[in-house]
Amino acid sequence: MILFRCFIFVFGIVIWSASVCAQEKERNTQKGGSAAGTENSKGRPPAGFYDDRIVKPEQISKRPMIARVIVAPFGVIGRPMEKGLNYVEESRALDRLVIILNHPNIRPVFGNLGDGSGFGGGAYLSTADSLSPFKIFGLGHITSKRYLHGLAGVSVRPSPALGEKLELFTTAELRLRPEEDFWGMGPQSGTTRTNYDLQNRTVSAGLTYRPTTNWRTGTALVYDSASVFGGRDKRFPTTQSVFPVDTVPGLVEGAALLSPTAFVEYDRRGRGNAPIRGFYAMATIASNDSVGSGDYGFWSYTVDSRFYVPLLSDGRVLAARTLLWFNDPKGGSQVPFFRMAQLGDSQTLRGYDSQRFRGNNAAAWNVEYRTDLTGFVGAFAFTDFGQVFDNRSEFNTDNFRVTYGGGLQFKSRESVFLRVYLAKSDESSRFFFTLGPTF
Amino acid sequence: MFLRIAVMMIVVSIVAAAEPKCDNPVWFDNDLKDIQSPKEWGSGYYYDFLEGTFFLQTRQAFDFPRTFRKIGGNPKEAYNVNCEGGVPDSSWFTNRNGKQRMSVEKIRRGFRTDDGPSGTKFIVTRGKTAGITPGFWIRDEKGNQYIVKFDPPKNPELATGAEIIAGNLFYAIGYNVPQNTLIQFRPEQLSLDEGAKFTDDRGVKRKMVARDLEVILSKAAKKEDGSYRAIASKLLPGKPLGGFKFSGTRKDDPNDIIPHEHRREVRGLRVFSAWLEHNDIRVGNSLDVYVEEGGRGFVRHYLIDFGSTLGSDTAFPNVPIVGHEHQMDMRVAAKVLATGGIYQPGWRKPKLVQYPGIGIYSAEDFDPRSWRQNFPLAAFENMTEADARWAAEIIASFTNEQIWAAVDAAEFSDRDASEYLKQQLIARRDIIERTYIKGPTSQTARK
8 A cells, every 4th residue: 555655645746746837837927937926915014014013023033044954955845745745635546546446346456476476466357246146257467577367257156145155156267477486395405596487277166155254164176287387587597407307296297186175264363454362274175186197196284373462462462373284195196396385485484585495295483573663653573483394204403494584564553554574594684575464 | 237128129139030020911913914815725634744753853853953942941932922921812812711711601602603504404515425524515594604524423422522512612712713513403404406516435526416415424423313413614704725834934924924833822732732632633624714804804823623632533432542642653663662562652552432422532641741642743842831831821711610511512412421521621621730830820710
């Protein structure tokens, strides 16, 4: 939201500047080019104008010259800024923008498509409630690094009695990710950064059911066909040129997988996206089997649990998250490398590069201490730790990776809309500017 | 003997030097002289926020003389002060209760030129759903125009009660305020003017239709009998010029020669605002109007919009931090940051709204010295002990009966809520008195 406001603010100043120039020109034309003075247009006040005032103008001391010189820039900047902001406010430009952003049928989408994908945007289209109980929706989103996400789908709420509780859906998706990073596999993967181009075509159908406000569950059948090519980021070698193709499952041929999945979610957080107390958990299970070339088959399980505890005051919150991601190969089958568990991004180990660690399994914890500085601004400090591992014997304290950092978050009444922070690890320091909360 | 006389003469001369005679205090500062209408300017929320939060602080940091005077305990006193420390009447302020006690009936009535909308049928001429509160403009049978404002549906009487009480008290203190009248009406009493305009949520203006009126009323608190309670605020006569600033002067108004940050009634407004929890005091909630009276045209300065006073935040009850910190309070933020969040002001704890029609307003933990409005204002930052004492004297001049009358004007349906508010206003008055007035002056004045 702050970006939009900045944009509108600058836009307002430009508009105002143009209007002032036009007005000034017109005024000068009307007055034969004479500049308007500070006196009233009736002229200077006549003699004796201030005789019955409690204080005369000459008795009012002015700010010293040095102070006036120092603050002069504020006058120069302040006036145009004031007019620009007032224009923005009076024209209700921000309100209009918010309405556009929340339009039920068509609205713009901003942001990236994952860490390192560049900045981008697109549009979300939907029939909203106009074809109720059906809804047709679509999304197009592209970024500066040519990442693309296209989606089209239909959903239906079949039972008037159940209302919004039960929803059936089917979707088709295309995802192009031309600069995905690969550093190797396992907890001690090397420091050579390579990149690959991943393209996914996905079709899914399923249902979600929300029996109560706090609980939600669902199931779906997902078909995903992934192709892998050499990465487009010329700064780094392609994955195929560095890693022997037989050591990285799926590097050559990609994979086509059919995956029945199910999930259950419990949410007791309340209050927008910046909870101060409560608990959240989500667990998924999927059986993934190859339907094309390659011997791929595995069970995948994920758990995401979060809790929020106020520390003697609602202005101080301890937030923690546990992420568990397990892939259990079936028999002698393998897990394609692009479906392995990954750590290292703005959601897991924030001090490491994107997708820095990759393995069959991963466990990561985030702990954040958040405190309100003012009604709008908060500060936070965090530490993340976790590791990837292929089997239980690899999971040990030596393989833990730790990152830490801190920054500021900006929020409206109950929602964080922007975070600015620095994260450090033993390998790198990363500066983040993210829209919305981390968790 | 000679020694005694000498000592007495020295003492007398010292006393005489310390307190100059004040035989003929000035009680009128003639800033009502004929001028041509100044230009209108905008005054919005965004700039008020930026100006108060960032620009003002920076400017003051480089105002070295001000800083040195402040460190030396000798801040610049207000200019428009007579030898009694009083503020002469002007286009800004008229001495009322502080100079001569108003009758209880006058306090209850507030500023009125008439009895509010007359007749039983009102014609709606404009409407809006944009902004914090929906509302519309009406024309009564005499042709007078009023802005009609409502209460939020979950808090009947909250904003209208605050508007009436604060408006009446600010008027009794001495400020210029619009005429606000409490009205009750049924939807059947309204009809749409043929040329009525409507501004929707997106700020788009168009012809107003009956459905728009229904939408506006659906966002307002409705009484059990189907009627609505509202404030009818009479349009101010004259040409609106935008709000007055809390520093500097209006350059194109020759009458406006005293920088506003050095006017006692503008500085002292901080204490009055603290008393009445006018946390939203800012440029946007003031208004300069070019009026023509007695063959002269001049600018009169008004306080407007009291919906966010007392326990009301207009559309909601106050949040707990109101009155305790600015919306972006750097001092508090620095303390919290320096202590790693260990320090969290106690006032940030959630508070229970005991009376929906009152919101959050209390004398408990009220400290007028540390009271803060939403944004820093130059004049408030410049307030001296003398300014505060002047304001406190006026507040102290209000008797319990006058305060009861001011609250009774809001016609709260909940008697307990009304009593609670009276107690809190009186308790806050007493705290202000104890804080700024040393000596019996005000006690005597009130009795």
